[in-house]
Amino acid sequence: MIKLDTIGQIILAILIIGGLNWGLIAIFNFDLIAALFGSMTLISRLIYGLVGVSALYMIYILIRAMAD
Numbered sequence: 790m791i792k793l794d795t796i797g798q799i800i801l802a803i804l805i806i807g808g809l810n811w812g813l814i815a816i817f818n819f820d821l822i823a824a825l826f827g828s829m830t831l832i833s834r835l836i837y838g839l840v841g842v843s844a845l846y847m848i849y850i851l852i853r854a855m856a857d
Contacts, residue, residue: 791850791854797846797850801847803839804840807843
């Protein structure tokens with residue numbers, strides 16, 4: 790079992806929110822981030838970037854856990 794520190798838990802929450810947003814886009818063609826913050830505004834781009842960086846970090850955590 791993978792034990793996550795506080796940063797890991799925050800990143801997991803960001804990934805869940807990002808995944809739910811992608812689900813809304815796929816099923817309902819509704820982008821919640823764009824609806825809340827505007828389409829491709831600085832804040833929405835930062836949020837999308839944060840989701841991407843979070844995914845990279847989680848890949849690192851999984852690879853590290855598999856190596857143990």
